[in-house]
Amino acid sequence: MSGWRPWGGVPLTRRMIVRDRTRFAITIAGVGMTIVLMLFLLALYDGVRTEANGWVASRPIDAWVAQKNTTNFIKASSFMPAEQADSLRAEPGVAQVTPLLRLITLLETGPRRFTAIVIGIEPASDLARPEVSEGTAQLAPNGIVLDGALARRMKVALRDSVVIEGRSFLVTGISRGTNSVLTQFAFITLADAHAVSGFPGIVSYLLVRAAPGVSPARLKARLESRAPRTSVIAQAVFAENNMDEMRGGLIPILAAVAVLGGFVAVIVLTLLLYGSVLERREDYALLKAMGAPSQVLAWVMFGQAFAAVCGGVILGLVAYAIAVPLAATFAPAVPLALSLRTVLLVAAGAMLTGALGALLPLNRIARIPPAEVFRA
Amino acid sequence: MTATGNAPAMAAVRLAHVTRRFGEESGSPVRAVDDVSLTLQRGALTLLMGPSGSGKTTLLSLLGGLLAPSDGTIEVDGTSLASLSPSALSAFRLRRVGFVFQRYRLLEPLSALENIELPLTLAGVRRPASRTRARQLAAAVGLDRRLDARSGSLSGGEQQRVAIARALANDPPVLLADEPTGSLDSHAGQRIIELLHDAAASGAAVLVVSHDTRLMPYADAVLHMEDGRIIDAG
Numbered sequence: 001m002s003g004w005r006p007w008g009g010v011p012l013t014r015r016m017i018v019r020d021r022t023r024f025a026i027t028i029a030g031v032g033m034t035i036v037l038m039l040f041l042l043a044l045y046d047g048v049r050t051e052a053n054g055w056v057a058s059r060p061i062d063a064w065v066a067q068k069n070t071t072n073f074i075k076a077s078s079f080m081p082a083e084q085a086d087s088l089r090a091e092p093g094v095a096q097v098t099p100l101l102r103l104i105t106l107l108e109t110g111p112r113r114f115t116a117i118v119i120g121i122e123p124a125s126d127l128a129r130p131e132v133s134e135g136t137a138q139l140a141p142n143g144i145v146l147d148g149a150l151a152r153r154m155k156v157a158l159r160d161s162v163v164i165e166g167r168s169f170l171v172t173g174i175s176r177g178t179n180s181v182l183t184q185f186a187f188i189t190l191a192d193a194h195a196v197s198g199f200p201g202i203v204s205y206l207l208v209r210a211a212p213g214v215s216p217a218r219l220k221a222r223l224e225s226r227a228p229r230t231s232v233i234a235q236a237v238f239a240e241n242n243m244d245e246m247r248g249g250l251i252p253i254l255a256a257v258a259v260l261g262g263f264v265a266v267i268v269l270t271l272l273l274y275g276s277v278l279e280r281r282e283d284y285a286l287l288k289a290m291g292a293p294s295q296v297l298a299w300v301m302f303g304q305a306f307a308a309v310c311g312g313v314i315l316g317l318v319a320y321a322i323a324v325p326l327a328a329t330f331a332p333a334v335p336l337a338l339s340l341r342t343v344l345l346v347a348a349g350a351m352l353t354g355a356l357g358a359l360l361p362l363n364r365i366a367r368i369p370p371a372e373v374f375r376a
Numbered sequence: 377m378t379a380t381g382n383a384p385a386m387a388a389v390r391l392a393h394v395t396r397r398f399g400e401e402s403g404s405p406v407r408a409v410d411d412v413s414l415t416l417q418r419g420a421l422t423l424l425m426g427p428s429g430s431g432k433t434t435l436l437s438l439l440g441g442l443l444a445p446s447d448g449t450i451e452v453d454g455t456s457l458a459s460l461s462p463s464a465l466s467a468f469r470l471r472r473v474g475f476v477f478q479r480y481r482l483l484e485p486l487s488a489l490e491n492i493e494l495p496l497t498l499a500g501v502r503r504p505a506s507r508t509r510a511r512q513l514a515a516a517v518g519l520d521r522r523l524d525a526r527s528g529s530l531s532g533g534e535q536q537r538v539a540i541a542r543a544l545a546n547d548p549p550v551l552l553a554d555e556p557t558g559s560l561d562s563h564a565g566q567r568i569i570e571l572l573h574d575a576a577a578s579g580a581a582v583l584v585v586s587h588d589t590r591l592m593p594y595a596d597a598v599l600h601m602e603d604g605r606i607i608d609a610g
Contacts, residue, residue: 286481289442291470292498294463370469371442373481374433374554 023272024304028311030268035316035350036323037261041254042342043320047335052246054177055130055185057239061096062216064238065206065223066231072241073102074180078204080230085206091226093214098125099203101193107186108163109154116150118164118186120193127207130187134158135173139189145173150184152332164188165196179335180246208232262353265312269305269357276304277361281368288370297365301358309354313347388549388581389416389439394448396434396604408434410604411448416583418549421576421594424585426601432585433554435601439583440473440552441465453549470499474543474580476572478555480535482527488538489514489523495545513541517571533564540571544580551575553584557591569594 056073065088067078085099101120106113121128123139130137130145135158137145144162146154151174156162160171169188178185194200210219216234223232233241277284287297320338327334396409408431416422416439426432437443438450441457450457452472460468475481482491492513496506514523517537527535536556543551553572557565565588573594576582584591592598600608 282481283483286483287498288466289440289469289475290495290498291466291468291473293466293470296498369442371437373442373475373477374437 023276024308024311027269027272027308028315030272031265031308031312031350031353032315032319034261034265034268034353035312035346036319038258038346038349039316039320039338039342040323040327040336041258041261042346043336043338044334045250045254046339046342047337048181048246048250049243050337051177051335052180053239053243055175056242058131058177059127059207059235060209061127061207061235062210063208063220063223063235064233065208065227066204066233068229068231070231071233072238072245073205074242075245078102079202080204080206082201082203084227084230085203088206088208088223088227091223093211093219093222094208095211095214096125096127096207096209098122098127098207099190100128100205100207101190101197101202102204103193103197104183105164105196107150107154109156109160112154114150114154116147116184116186117180118188118193118196120188120190120196122190125207127209128187130173130175130178130185132173133176135171137173137175139187140172141189141192142167142169143172143188144169145175145187146171147178147184147186148174148176149179149333149335150186152328153184162186167192167196179333181250181333181335184333262349265350265353266356269308269354270360272308273301273305273358273361274364277301277364282373282375284365285368285370285372288365288368289373294366298362301362301365302355305354305358306351309350313350316346317343388418388453389414389583390449390451391415391439392449392451394435394438394445394450396431396438396443397446400446407604409438409445412604412606413448414599414606416550416581417596418581419576419579420596421573421582421584421591423591423595423598424583424601425587425598430601431604432601434604436552436554436583436585439550440475441469470495471546472548472550474546474548474551476536476539476543476551476553476556478558480527480532480539480559482535482538482542484526484528486527487524488519488527488530488534491527491538492541492545495542499546509545510541513544514538516544516574517541518567531564532560533567536560536564536568537571540568540575544575549580551580551582553582553586555586555588556584557586557588562590565590 067080070076070078082099085097088094089097099122103118104115105118107116121139132145133148139145146156151157154162156171158171158174161168162171175187208223210216220232220234284297324336327336391412391414394409394412395407397405397407399405412435424432424435434443438445444458452468457465483494486494489510493506493510496509501509514520517540519534519537519541522530522534527538530538556568556572560568569591572582572584599606
């Protein structure tokens with residue numbers, strides 16, 4: 001005779017699960033719901049990372065120039081004289097400068113009003129132009145490119161009209177990478193933005209591209225020395241600052257909900273497995289009386305936990321796949337992006353949850369005296 | 377006291393001055409088993425009788441290594457149970473002791489055949505050897521059919537026969553049975569008695585706790601227990 005083989009416990013584990021189909025289904029449902037919650041939270045996090053910062057992070061520039069002490073695009077205000085763009089263009093090593101004006105304002109469609117960040121850009125420059133999923137990114141006077149989520153929220157499409165400060169704009173493009181969750185971006189020409197704002201001599205940011213062969217770091221140092229009342233921020237740093245602002249607001253909430261979800265999963269598993277142990281106390285006493293190695297009891301318990309977790313992961317993925325289109329319909333501003341890495345991460349976390357959920361019931365089994373088997 | 381059968385006398389189990397007390401922490405301990413010395417021989421069926429609460433089941437638990445004695449020593453095939461670690465004691469129970477219970481104690485999720493096969497699986501016997509052995513045991517207890525039936529769907533007599541086959545799966549030298557006929561009708565009970573007698577005839581030391589007087593003709597020794605002590609060995 002050789003030692004006990006773990007797969008020897010598989011039929012017993014399987015049969016114990018099959019015997020308690022209802023309990024097992026409840027366990028899978030409980031775990032599945034926490035899995036779908038985790039998937040949503042992580043997909044939201046990934047979505048925010050890729051979608052909310054997409055436009056800022058993908059600008060083909062070397063530096064952002066803004067009012068002094070401005071560090072990002074989301075949570076900062078910046079106002080500079082428009083002539084600043086001309087003086088920077090004259091600097092050696094500067095290949096291109098594009099001004100943009102950022103306004104937080106209301107967009108109206110019929111009686112409905114939506115707050116958005118409206119960005120005025122020079123139509124001729126490609127430095128600030130958004131990526132579009134429909135229509136064109138090329139702006140014309142009285143034309144507007146709307147973020148996709150904003151368009152869905154407003155229930156407008158290409159060739160519809162939206163009103164900003166009493167001026168009507170024709171939707172000519174639908175953009176992506178321009179949804180910062182709390183608000184979305186819309187793009188109009190800089191001239192239109194000046195007209196809407198009523199401050200024609202003001203811009204918010206200058207997007208700067210270095211000439212070929214000029215190091216961005218040297219250009220940044222030179223610009224800072226020539227424009228002391230401004231902040232010159234390298235593109236990568238500006239994008240990261242933007243991300244930090246979003247992370248600072250979102251991550252504590254997402255993390256808190258994720259941790260709570262994890263606790264719920266462990267508690268659901270523990271409760272149901274513990275209940276199963278109490279109900280089958282005599283069976284476990286019998287196995288111990290028969291001399292079942294402790295590995296068998298551990299295998300039977302962990303086997304049930306892992307089976308529940310695997311079922312829960314599958315259920316969670318199915319529920320997620322069903323829920324995503326619903327979320328896009330009912331909460332279009334919520335950016336969701338689920339990667340394989342995230343799915344694997346959640347599955348690994350679920351396995352850990354299963355192991356934790358089995359610990360207490362296993363401890364309960366260890367304390368069942370085998371002599372209990374003689375009780376009538 | 378010695379319980380000897382017709383097979384060559386060879387001690388399988390020795391108890392020397394074994395006492396088991398309960399409730400010591402409460403300050404008023406009860407001696408469930410009180411200074412019992414006993415030898416069970418291979419090939420002998422020993423019947424242990426006595427009123428409820430006399431300590432029979434506690435003695436059975438001590439013999440099977442399910443309880444540790446408060447005082448005294450228990451040896452099985454020359455091995456002192458006190459010298460075994462918890463995992464070695466589990467292995468000892470798995471390979472050296474077979475248990476039969478009044479309420480059969482089959483695992484309901486498993487089929488009759490899987491119940492018989494379970495001790496073999498736990499001992500690491502691989503299929504198909506374990507399956508073949510389980511079928512042989514099932515045939516030996518007269519259960520050729522309904523092997524795939526869930527244990528809960530079997531009659532009481534069939535369940536007890538499965539339990540006996542399971543107890544014999546690893547060919548243990550000691551078979552302990554607690555009221556094995558207590559829940560059965562007379563016909564099924566008689567069949568179980570014969571099977572236990574067969575197990576003893578095959579060389580196992582069989583101890584049966586029972587009130588069933590039909591067992592007496594089959595017993596090589598009859599012990600009477602009262603207040604934790606063996607008061608009579610017939």
